[in-house]
Amino acid sequence: MCDEPTIESVSVRYDMSETILLPLRNYRPWAEAVAGAAAAVESSDVTALLLHVFDEEERASTRANIDDDGSMTVDDLAARKSGIVAAREILQDAGVSVEVRGREQVETTADSILTVSDEADVDRLYLYGRKRSPTGKAVFGSTLQRVLLNATVPVTVVPSNVTG
Incomplete structure (x- = not known):
């Protein structure tokens, strides 16, 4: 006689950990x-x-x-950029594991x-949405807009009136 598993006897273990991506500029309040x-x-x-993208001059x-x-x-x-340092402190204080890229x-x-x-292979993106005029977006482009249109994962935009 084979015992059928019951809810009480089955243990489910999920080895899926999720990763979130926070691209950050070197501006502490936004980070x-x-x-x-x-x-x-x-x-x-x-x-x-936590991601910081360097152009050649900034590097x-x-x-x-x-x-x-x-x-x-x-x-x-x-890891030395002030925005990354600030974000790392906040996330680690909340118990979140942090990696810097x-x-x-x-x-x-x-x-x-x-x-x-x-x-x-991130699961979600968090971006800061600074206020720009429509003309500014048209002339200079918008990183946020391009990411929103092309991301393959959910994107959370933190509006410019939110503070850390």
Whole structure:
């Protein structure tokens, strides 16, 4: 006679951990707002991937400011940015695991964000939505707009009136 499993005898274990992506600029108030929003709604089971995209000029100036001889990785440089430091503190205080990723910009910032999102197989994105005029968006483009239109995962936009 074979015993049929019952609800009481079956243990289900999920090994799926979720990853969220927070692309951050080096502006502490924006980073705090995005991290605060993510910390408020995410469980401590997620891993937050904090991303800073460097253009060539910013990467060089960051290396110069911290007196790096070129031995630091782009991830190490990203970990030194004030926006990343602020977001890391908020998320870790909320019990969220944090990883920092730096990326050298080869394409647009939006494309860099989308590429990292795909490479890291993230489940959700959190972005800061600063206020811009329609003309400004048309002339300069919009990273937020491009990510929203092309992301393959849900995107949460933290509005500019939210503070960390």
